[in-house]
Amino acid sequence: MAGTMRVVVIGAGVIGLSTALCIHERYRSVLKSLDVMVYADRFTPLTTTDVAAGLWQPYLSEPSNPQEAHWNQQTFNYLLSLIGSPNAANMGLAPVSGYNLFREAVPDPYWKDIVLGFRKLTLRELDMFPDYSYGWFNTSLILEGRKYLQWLTERLTERGVKFFLRKVESFEEVVREGADVIINCTGVWAGALQPDPLLQPGRGQIIKVDAPWLKHFVITHDPERGIYKSPYIIPGLQAITLGGIFQLGNWSETSNIPDHNTIWEGCCRLEPTLKDAKIIGEWSGFRPVRPQVRLEREQLRFGSSNTEVIHNYGHGGFGLTIHWGCAQEVAKLFGKILEERNLLRIPPSHL
C-alpha cells in the first residue's frame, strides 16, 4: 500500500514491546502512515521477561561490545527520569537498594557511577553475611517484567498497535504478507527463524515468595561458578524473587526439585528469615545468551520484495537492564531505512 510503512515486530517480551513503542513514538508523526503489528506466540505472563526478577544490574565484567555499556546507561537514565512520576509503580518501576557480595576483593564494576550511591560495604555490614568478606552497596531500580509488559501493552494499544497470537515459522511468511520492516525480537528462540550458533539458552529457575519484611536485594557472586549461579534475593514490587540457577544449553522449561533445593537452601542460608516466607510459585525461563547482543540490519531477498529485518535479540540475563538503549538504537536504524527510502516527511518549516 503506497504511503504506509508496515512494521511487524516478532516477539512480545520486553525487547519486542519496548522497541515497538520506541518506533511508534518516534516515527508515527513523521510518516504518512505507520502500521505496527506485534506477532508473538507468547504474551505476558508467559514470556521470558515475566520470569526475570527485574533488577537493573548489568553483568560485572565489561561487555565485549562497548555499545552495550552505553545502552545499559541509557536505560538506567531513562528509567530514573520516570521515578518521581506518580505512575512509576504502575509501570513496575521503583528504586531499590542492596548488596552484592563476594568472597574476596574484586574491582569496582564499570557501572558504579551509573547506579546511585555506590560504595563498598563496611565491616559491620559484612557481619550480616558470614559467608562473604567483601561487597558493594548501591541504589538501583526494579523494573518488574510482568507489570512493565502490561504497561507497555496499554501504551501500544492506545496508539493503535495491534497484537496477534501466532507462531511465525519464517521471515518469508511475514514478508509475503506485505511487511516492509521486520523487527526480530524473538529472544532465545531466534534460531528457529534463522540459525544462530552463538545463541544459547541460559536456563534459570526462580521461586517467588511473600516476605514483605525484606527491602533489599542481596546478590552473591562466585566467580568460579559464573554469573547467576550463586544465590540471589531480589524484592519486586510485591513479591520477592529467589534465584541462583544458570544452566547453559538446558531447554527444559519445567521447574525441577534439585534446582528448587539449590535455590531454597542457598537463599535461606543467606537470609534465615526466609523460613517464614510463603512460597507463591516457581518458574523457569531461558535467558537468551549470546557473546554480544545481535542488533543489526539485514536485507532479506524473497522474490522481488525488499524487506529489511532489524535483529534485536540475545540480551542474556540483562534484557530489562539494557532494553531501552537497544530500542532507541533499533529506532535509529529504522530511521535510516526510512531515509534511504525517502519516506520521511520533511517537517513543516517554522515561520
Place this chain on the structure above:
Amino acid sequence: MDTVRIAVVGAGVMGLSTAVCISKMVPGCSITVISDKFTPETTSDVAAGMLIPPTYPDTPIQKQKQWFKETFDHLFAIVNSAEAEDAGVILVSGWQIFQSIPTEEVPYWADVVLGFRKMTKDELKKFPQHVFGHAFTTLKCEGPAYLPWLQKRVKGNGGLILTRRIEDLWELHPSFDIVVNCSGLGSRQLAGDSKIFPVRGQVLKVQAPWVKHFIRDSSGLTYIYPGVSNVTLGGTRQKGDWNLSPDAEISKEILSRCCALEPSLRGAYDLREKVGLRPTRPSVRLEKELLAQDSRRLPVVHHYGHGSGGIAMHWGTALEATRLVNECVQVLRTPAPKSKL
C-alpha cells in the same frame, strides 16, 4: 535468700523490655508486669519504630549515644537471626533530607547506623526542594510484633502478666518489694510528674509495598517509613494535645506532604489513621526513688519519658533501669545492722 518481688508498671516497650532485662540479669527475683493496656493498644504500637534517635536536651550526648548503640546492637543481633520476622525487626535503607545545610552535618549517631554517608548530587535530584542529605541503613522495630515477642520472653523466663489499672503506686505495697515505673504519660498521675507531657503524633498506615526506602525530612515532621506490612506516613508534633482521635484534615495534609516527597504514594491504598501521644520530657527519667509513707517504704525505679525516642533508646535505658533495680535488690538483701547487746 528470699525471692525479691518486682512489679513493672506499664506494658509498652519500656515495661516489657525492662522486665526481660531484669529476668535475665537480676537473680532471685519474680517479675509481674501490670498494665491496663497491652499490645496492640499501647503508644509503642503506633510508633513507626525507626531507629533514628532524637536529641534529649538535658542528657549528655555520650549517654544518648550509648543508649542508642546498645539498642541498635541488640536489635541488629535479632535482625541477623531467624527470629527477625517474629520480633518485627527489619533492615531498611533510605535518606534524611534537609532544605538547608545543617550546622552539624554528621549527627552523633552516624557511626551507630550502617553505611552512613552524605547523599550524592544525583541522589538529591530526587528531592528538588532539598540541598543536603544523609544516606544510611538502619533498623525498624515494630510494636505490634516486638511487644508480643517481648511478652513471650517475659513469660518464658517465669514472669507474670496482669491486666489492672494502677491509680496509685502504693497499691503495689506490700505485695511487691520493688516497683519499676514504666507508665509513660501515666506518670503524670502515678509519679506526680508535671514535667511529662504529650506530643501528639498522627500517622497514616498505608499499603504501598513498592516503597522500599525510608524518607525523612530533617524537621522530623514529614516521613515515610516502610515497614513489614505497611508504610507509615507522618506526621505531627502537637505539644500538650491529649486527643487520641484522628483528625481527617490532618490526615489529608500528611498524605499531601508525603506525596510531595514520594509521588508514587498517590497510588497508596487501604489508608488507616492512628494517633499516639509521645511521652515527652526534657530528659528520660531514669532514677531510683524511695517512696515513704508512715512506716511503709517502697523502692521505685522510674523508667519513662522517652518522647519520640522510645523504640530507638529502649534497650539502652532498660539496661540502665535494670542496673538501678539491681542496686535496690542489693539494698534489700543487705542485712540490717544488728543492735549491740
